[in-house]
Amino acid sequence: MKLMLHDLRGRPEGMAVCGRVSVDEVARRDRSVAAVEPVQVELEAREISPGVFQVDGTLKTRVAYRCSRCLTEFWEPLETPFHERFVRLPTPAGEWDQEDDMTPIESDEVDLAPYVEQALILALPWRPLCRPQCRGLCPECGANLNEGPCGCSDRATDPRWEKLGELWKGISGSSGGSG
Numbered sequence: 001m002k003l004m005l006h007d008l009r010g011r012p013e014g015m016a017v018c019g020r021v022s023v024d025e026v027a028r029r030d031r032s033v034a035a036v037e038p039v040q041v042e043l044e045a046r047e048i049s050p051g052v053f054q055v056d057g058t059l060k061t062r063v064a065y066r067c068s069r070c071l072t073e074f075w076e077p078l079e080t081p082f083h084e085r086f087v088r089l090p091t092p093a094g095e096w097d098q099e100d101d102m103t104p105i106e107s108d109e110v111d112l113a114p115y116v117e118q119a120l121i122l123a124l125p126w127r128p129l130c131r132p133q134c135r136g137l138c139p140e141c142g143a144n145l146n147e148g149p150c151g152c153s154d155r156a157t158d159p160r161w162e163k164l165g166e167l168w169k170g171i172s173g174s175s176g177g178s179g
């Protein structure tokens with residue numbers, strides 16, 4: 001998704017920049033994200049002062065998360081605002097305020113895809129949950145506790161762990177003779 005800065009010169013009303021951006025890289029890098037639909041990008045770009053370009057709008061998509069407790073995949077819509085300010089180098093004034101949060105650009109062509117991807121990554125939840133009260137997985141048998149109790153907690157000891165206990169006794173040398 002390209003923004004041509006020279007298209008914005010002498011157009012104080014700005015320009016709409018719309019399209020779709022694929023962000024497959026996000027799912028590859030973030031383990032809590034299984035998939036992301038192409039992002040629907042709706043932006044307005046304007047030259048707010050000579051050589052300085054403001055791009056604002058909204059990003060919309062649907063994300064398949066992996067629940068951080070039970071690992072179930074679930075889809076949810078994601079919508080996040082987008083704000084980015086670019087300064088075209090060299091600037092007419094020669095310098096720009098580096099503390100002003102602007103991205104320096106050395107060409108008339110700006111690829112917006114990496115900025116869209118970055119904004120999306122920042123909007124992702126830290127630890128996604130399939131539901132607020134997700135019960136997660138049983139630490140003993142791995143069953144998904146949202147689907148009902150697995151029975152582990154009802155019993156003092158799972159028979160499988162008892163066997164393992166016997167095995168340990170064998171390893172540590174004490175012959176219990178429990179065969």
Ligand SMILES: [Zn+2]
Binds near residue numbers: 067068069071131135
């Ligand atoms: Zn869950």
Ligand SMILES: [Zn+2]
Binds near residue numbers: 140141143152153
């Ligand atoms: Zn269990």
